[in-house]
Amino acid sequence: MAAKKFGVLEWILVGFVVGIIAGLIVGKPITVVKPIGTLFINLLKMLVVPLIFSTLAAGVATFTGEKLGRMIGKTFFWYYITGIIGMVLALIIAFASGAGTGFPIGELKKVDVKAAPSLVDVGLAIVPTNIFNSLAKGDALPIIFFAIILGMAIAAAGKPAEPLKNFLSALAEAMYKMVGYVLWVGPFGVFALMAVNVGTYGLGVLAPYALLIFLVYLANGIQLFAVYPVLLRFMGIRPYSYLNKIKEAPIFAFTTCSSSATLPITMRVCKEAGVGEDTCSFVLPMGATVNMDGSGMYQAITAVFLANVFQIPLSFYHYVMIAVVSLLGSIGTAGVPGAGLIMLSMVLGAVGIPLEGIAIVAGVDRILDMARTAVNVADDAVATVIIGKTEGDQLPADLVYGRAKS
Numbered sequence: 001m002a003a004k005k006f007g008v009l010e011w012i013l014v015g016f017v018v019g020i021i022a023g024l025i026v027g028k029p030i031t032v033v034k035p036i037g038t039l040f041i042n043l044l045k046m047l048v049v050p051l052i053f054s055t056l057a058a059g060v061a062t063f064t065g066e067k068l069g070r071m072i073g074k075t076f077f078w079y080y081i082t083g084i085i086g087m088v089l090a091l092i093i094a095f096a097s098g099a100g101t102g103f104p105i106g107e108l109k110k111v112d113v114k115a116a117p118s119l120v121d122v123g124l125a126i127v128p129t130n131i132f133n134s135l136a137k138g139d140a141l142p143i144i145f146f147a148i149i150l151g152m153a154i155a156a157a158g159k160p161a162e163p164l165k166n167f168l169s170a171l172a173e174a175m176y177k178m179v180g181y182v183l184w185v186g187p188f189g190v191f192a193l194m195a196v197n198v199g200t201y202g203l204g205v206l207a208p209y210a211l212l213i214f215l216v217y218l219a220n221g222i223q224l225f226a227v228y229p230v231l232l233r234f235m236g237i238r239p240y241s242y243l244n245k246i247k248e249a250p251i252f253a254f255t256t257c258s259s260s261a262t263l264p265i266t267m268r269v270c271k272e273a274g275v276g277e278d279t280c281s282f283v284l285p286m287g288a289t290v291n292m293d294g295s296g297m298y299q300a301i302t303a304v305f306l307a308n309v310f311q312i313p314l315s316f317y318h319y320v321m322i323a324v325v326s327l328l329g330s331i332g333t334a335g336v337p338g339a340g341l342i343m344l345s346m347v348l349g350a351v352g353i354p355l356e357g358i359a360i361v362a363g364v365d366r367i368l369d370m371a372r373t374a375v376n377v378a379d380d381a382v383a384t385v386i387i388g389k390t391e392g393d394q395l396p397a398d399l400v401y402g403r404a405k406s
Contacts, residue, residue: 015191023198030199033192040189043182044261051175052285058168059281060151078383079291087323090219090297100308140289179264193255219297220375245273246381253377257369259288276393287380294372296326306357318351325350
């Protein structure tokens with residue numbers, strides 16, 4: 001039997017492990033390699049805007065009006081079903097643990113955190129006043145909105161718009177090729193990102209936050225390895241076969257802490273797993289912007305943790321408010337490192353927890369961000385294959401129950 005090819009994913013895993021070891025051994029001086037990690041993230045972000053725009057517009061151009069409405073409904077349905085499950089799970093874990101009780105807060109300094117946008121502001125911001133300005137700034141929601149409208153217009157125009165449709169399809173294919181090129185920088189980028197994270201924080205800094213970190217990782221782990229497999233199995237999809245096929249995306253997300261930067265990888269692995277290109281092109285860009293299961297669970301656990309730190313009793317109403325605000329507030333939250341702190345300020349304000357509490361968790365936010373981003377991305381991929389199956393995508397035999405493997 002031929003030996004398995006040692007491909008880019010295997011090298012990425014090597015970079016991941018070596019980065020952790022280097023960070024532990026070298027410590028803070030390892031930050032000299034930080035520019036390598038930054039370069040890798042910049043390369044990924046370089047692809048995001050043209051990839052979202054071209055794939056989404058070209059995909060919608062093939063939809064009928066009925067299919068577009070159906071896809072939008074299914075996408076939001078699955079994203080919010082998993083979000084609600086995750087929120088309930090996180091609140092149960094946080095409540096049962098009593099995390100934060102007796103935590104030494106010392107003197108807290110006020111932390112300036114950018115105000116979270118209101119839902120009205122988010123709704124208005126979806127419609128771009130200048131699409132070229134939105135493209136230049138990388139504003140995902142306006143780009144998605146414009147791409148959907150453009151795709152609908154191309155479909156309605158018919159034959160005269162075929163050249164534009166073909167151009168967008170060709171651009172999307174070129175972007176996929178570029179993703180492949182960038183991935184070969186991945187092992188070095190992942191090494192640098194992990195080495196800097198571990199070298200900066202070390203193990204001693206994390207000790208007082210051990211329970212909080214454990215709870216966030218526990219909740220996200222249950223969501224990833226128990227909840228998602230159950231949903232996949234319920235829909236007739238072999239869960240661990242699929243998760244194995246798309247594992248590259250959560251691994252990248254874990255190191256980059258950015259759903260947006262990971263989007264090119266997520267789209268590639270879902271296509272390679274057998275999900276239809278039209279489904280991937282529509283569902284995944286939406287998910288990278290509006291679907292934040294991991295972030296919602298982090299906010300719920302952290303809010304309860306900080307309530308216990310400040311000895312603020314929470315009623316059932318408060319728990320409901322935490323869940324609702326975390327779930328709704330994920331819409332429009334940027335899929336970039338650190339965006340969770342912006343959302344956390346809105347959740348804390350909704351239930352009367354002092355915003356100074358952000359100073360308590362800000363120091364370890366990057367560590368928590370790694371887990372929640374990996375789950376955000378995995379959820380996007382899970383929703384994509386489920387929606388693809390319901391839309392008639394011909395999934396490989398090894399992914400579907402009841403179909404003989406070739």
